Amino acid sequence: MNQAGDESEDLGPWAARALTGARRVAWLKGLADEELLALVRAGRVQLWRDQDMVTTPAERSRAVFLVLEGSLRALVQREDGSEFLLSDFGAGETAGMVSLYRETIFPHAMRALGATLTLRLSRAQLEQVVLRHPQSGLVLLEMVSLRMAMSLQFLALTALSPLREQLHGRLEIWAVQQELRGQPEPHVLHGSQRELAAMMGASRQSVNTALHELETAGVLKMSYGRIILLQRPR
Secondary structure: OEEEOOOOOOOOHHHHHHHHHHHOOHHHOOOOHHHHHHHHHHOEEEEEOOOOEEEOOOOOOOEEEEEEEEEEEEEEEOOOOOEEEEEEEEOOOEEOHHHHOOOOOOOOEEEEEEEEEEEEEEHHHHHHHHHHOHHHHHHHHHHHHHHHHHHHHHHHHHHHOOHHHHHHHHHHHHHHHHHHOOOOOOOEEEOOHHHHHHHHOOOHHHHHHHHHHHHHOOOEEEEOOEEEEOOOOO
C-alpha cells in the first residue's frame, strides 16, 4: 500500500492524482477547484492494491473514504467463516460512514477490489472541512447522510422483509450507486441472476421467482444480462 499526504504548497503526485479523480466525481462537480483542493489537502490519499484490507471489524475506524479510482467491498464474516457482501463502493462513492458514530453499530471489513485510490477523512478532519470550507463540507455531509440512509435501509430490509422486498431495495440502492458514479443510465442494471443470488445470500431459484413477481408488479423489466428499473428509487 502506498500512501501520500499533502502538507506542502505543491501537490505531490498521489495528491495530484486524487485531485484529478475528485474532479470526475459527479456530486463534486459543482465545487470550485480551490474547494476540491482544500478537500484533498484535508484528508489522506491512499493507494490500495487488489485485496488489501482497508479496515477490519475489530478496527474502530472513525473515518469516511471517498473512492476516487477502483472500488471497495464491504464484507461481514459469518460464524462459519464465509463472507457476506454488504456493498461495493465504486469511484465517486463514499464508504465507512457508519464508523463515524461514537460506538461501532455494524462491524464489518472493507477490502480493495483492484488497485484503488481513496481519500480518507477522519471524523476530526471531516469536522474541520465543514468549519473551514462550508461549501465542500455541505456536499460531504449530504453524501454521508445519503449513504447512512442507504445503509439503514439495507439493514432494515435484511432483517425485516421478505426476499422480494429485500431484492427490490437492493436494486434501488444499486441504481442510486450508479447515479452517484455518473452512469448515464443508472436505472439499467447489468448482472446475472447468479450474481444477484450470491449478493442476496439466497438460491438462484428463489431470486428468479422474486424477480418475476417484481416484473409482474411493474417494478422492473428483465432482459438477458440486465434488469431495467421502471420505478425511480425512493
